[in-house]
Amino acid sequence: MAGYGMLIIKKLVDSRVKTAMEIVPASLENIRLGAEILKRGGLVAFPTETVYGLGAVSFFPEAVARIFEVKGRPRFDPLIVHIASQEMAFSLWQRVDSRVEILMKKFWPGPLTLVLPKKEVVPDIVTAGLPTVAVRMPAHPVALSLIRMVDLPIAAPSANRFGRVSPTSAEAVKKDLGNRVDLILDGGKCELGIESTVLLMEEGRFFLLRPGALSVEELEAVVGKVEMVSSSRRILSPGMTRKHYAPSLPLYLFEGEVREFPLSEFGNFAVLAPFPICEQGENVFVLSQKGDLKEAASHLFALLRELEKSSFQGIIALPVEEKGLGRAIMDRLKRAASGLVKVEQGKVVFIDK
Ligand code: TXA
Numbered sequence: 257m258a259g260y261g262m263l264i265i266k267k268l269v270d271s272r273v274k275t276a277m278e279i280v281p282a283s284l285e286n287i288r289l290g291a292e293i294l295k296r297g298g299l300v301a302f303p304t305e306t307v308y309g310l311g312a313v314s315f316f317p318e319a320v321a322r323i324f325e326v327k328g329r330p331r332f333d334p335l336i337v338h339i340a341s342q343e344m345a346f347s348l349w350q351r352v353d354s355r356v357e358i359l360m361k362k363f364w365p366g367p368l369t370l371v372l373p374k375k376e377v378v379p380d381i382v383t384a385g386l387p388t389v390a391v392r393m394p395a396h397p398v399a400l401s402l403i404r405m406v407d408l409p410i411a412a413p414s415a416n417r418f419g420r421v422s423p424t425s426a427e428a429v430k431k432d433l434g435n436r437v438d439l440i441l442d443g444g445k446c447e448l449g450i451e452s453t454v455l456l457m458e459e460g461r462f463f464l465l466r467p468g469a470l471s472v473e474e475l476e477a478v479v480g481k482v483e484m485v486s487s488s489r490r491i492l493s494p495g496m497t498r499k500h501y502a503p504s505l506p507l508y509l510f511e512g513e514v515r516e517f518p519l520s521e522f523g524n525f526a527v528l529a530p531f532p533i534c535e536q537g538e539n540v541f542v543l544s545q546k547g548d549l550k551e552a553a554s555h556l557f558a559l560l561r562e563l564e565k566s567s568f569q570g571i572i573a574l575p576v577e578e579k580g581l582g583r584a585i586m587d588r589l590k591r592a593a594s595g596l597v598k599v600e601q602g603k604v605v606f607i608d609k
């Protein structure tokens with residue numbers, strides 16, 4: 257019977273790999289199908305607690321090459337490898353500092369990506385030729401069981417076309433990648449909705465390569481000082497190009513006191529406010545009514561995608577304090593922005609980047 261079962265899977269896999277990709281609920285059976293597709297060198301989009309990932313087995317360079325093609329992503333931008341056990345991480349990294357082990361114990365599974373010197377087994381295409389590899393253990397039952405079934409580390413960037421905001425639902429993946437991937441496992445909306453925090457350890461020091469769903473404050477409480485990477489060193493995380501998360505409507509970041517925001521001047525614009533503002537308006541979109549940063553972060557990408565479909569002339573984003581998750585939110589808004597808008601001597605001024 258086992259043989260017969262395998263035959264069915266093989267047939268399903270054959271037909272799925274050949275035909276257009278589709279969204280399927282992330283049932284155990286479909287996760288198994290996803291695992292088979294991955295083992296045969298296919299691409300599977302799957303949910304994580306941060307955003308949806310587009311996965312391939314990290315040891316199959318051709319499959320990984322297809323990720324770059326499907327995303328339209330430049331080859332110099334390395335991928336994160338997703339694992340389901342600490343042993344899997346140890347099989348990819350050369351050596352692990354005891355403070356990194358503390359971080360793994362404390363924050364995995366979860367939205368923390370750790371970058372350390374790689375072993376030779378990790379193909380260059382995964383790391384874009386860098387001597388380091390980024391690794392994370394996602395905290396999503398579907399992602400974990402998919403990796404466990406394949407029993408190999410899975411390289412996966414966010415499942416969007418290059419330069420678009422990361423997808424936080426299966427529909428958003430489908431909209432961006434069309435039928436270029438073999439299967440999309442639908443695990444509903446992503447809980448955190450913003451990508452993982454990327455942390456590099458080099459010569460005993462920690463560097464923040466990308467602010468994300470785990471705050472710097474939480475990291476520092478465990479390992480002490482985390483150094484911010486100046487823009488010149490951003491090359492360490494090549495994916496951090498200045499305009500990386502771009503919605504298709506122009507977005508301007510408001511510079512000034514949120515209390516003094518002149519809503520009436522922006523009738524044709526959608527106003528994206530992390531927290532409620534004093535004035536009401538049909539064009540005001542609040543990320544968290546109760547003023548909660550976590551909730552605000554989780555709604556950001558979904559709202560940007562929603563607004564892209566609207567007929568507004570553009571988006572005006574109001575700032576939030578760069579503390580805790582506010583840092584990740586502001587990072588994404590700055591990257592999405594075409595420029596700044598401010599009020600000077602009673603006049604609205606737009607300043608393009
Ligand atoms: O939450 C997340 O991290 C999601 C989910 C799917 O896990 N993934 C994600 O992957 O956001 P991606 O490829 O969109 O972003 C990966 C980031 C990029 O900024 C890339 O440059 C950086 O991680 N990165 C990867 N490997 C690196 C390395 N060896 N050194 C420095 N930066 C690296």
Ligand code: MG
Nearest residue numbers: 413414415422
């Ligand atoms: Mg991405």
